[in-house]
Amino acid sequence: MKVAVLGDIHGNLTGLEAVVAETQALGIEEYWLMGDELMPGPSHLEILERLASLPYTVRLRGNWEDSYLHARAGLYPRKTPLDLFVYRQSLHLDTFLNDSHRQEIQSRSIYLHRKVGPLRFNLSHHLPKKNWGRDLVPPFEQADLKALFAEDEADVAIFAHSHVQGLHYTKEGQLVLNPGSVGQPYFPWDTLRQDLRAQYLLLDIDESGLAQIDFRKVAYDFDLEIKRALDAHIPYFDFYQHLMKTGIRLSNDPDYLISYHQKMGTQQEVEDYFGIQF
DSSP states (O other): EEEEEEOOOOOOOHHHHHHHHHHHHHOOOOOOOOOOSSSSSSHHHHHHHHHHTTTTTEOOHHHHHHHHHHHHHHSSSOOOHHHHHHHHHHHHHTOOOHHHHHHHHHHSSSSEEETTEEEEEEEEEEEBBSSSSSSTSSSSSGGGGGGSSSSSSSEEEEEEEOOEEEEEEEETOOOOOOOOOSSOOOOOOOTTTOOEEEEEEEEETTEEEEEEEEEEOOOOOOOHHHHHHHTTTTTTHHHHHHHHHHOOOOOGHHHHHHHHHHTHHHHHHHHHHTOOOO
């Protein structure tokens, strides 16, 4: 069986379309969707509809889905400029989704255990009980990988979240894989960061185990994705354009965020919409 593992699309429909086109040409039979499908990119309903049409057997809830649901309920933290960034992104998304969409998102698990052929897989967006945080964002210790096997005994663990494609082994020899990011690949090293093609993982599973582990990269039209963002009038358009061109997140700069929020009146806009106070 050929499985495509897709994670961290983050609203990037153009990247997703390129990945799906390649997987269909390769005869993929099953998809595992690892979460963080929406925000901060410009596409939302189109991505939900496209993913719903795929023959997926796994669809996890990522930390960005939870961030949206928590912001909508006024439960997301309200302490930092990045918190305000999340609320403003959630405000924009909220105008497009309905209760049916929200219920479907809420119904997803953050962790699943599956057996395919002779292999047992633990599948999580980040950790089995925690789909957010930096526990497995490089650099991390090899011992930290053991947390991926805390819920169920397994041979292979797959997690997303870090946006970094990777293959690791625990000290006991269990295999750990990360498919990378469809919509926002991440490379700490400057030279590697020049390659911002959409990423995913292809697994060929047969009666003996993993016949093939293929970390894939797919070129797509960055200018089209930026145009889609411009046409959609997304908040933080300049941030998104910069991310598409450089792979660097301006949202990680608190001083830049503070200046932007003051200029745009973001805090008042968010407080008025959600009925909260920062």
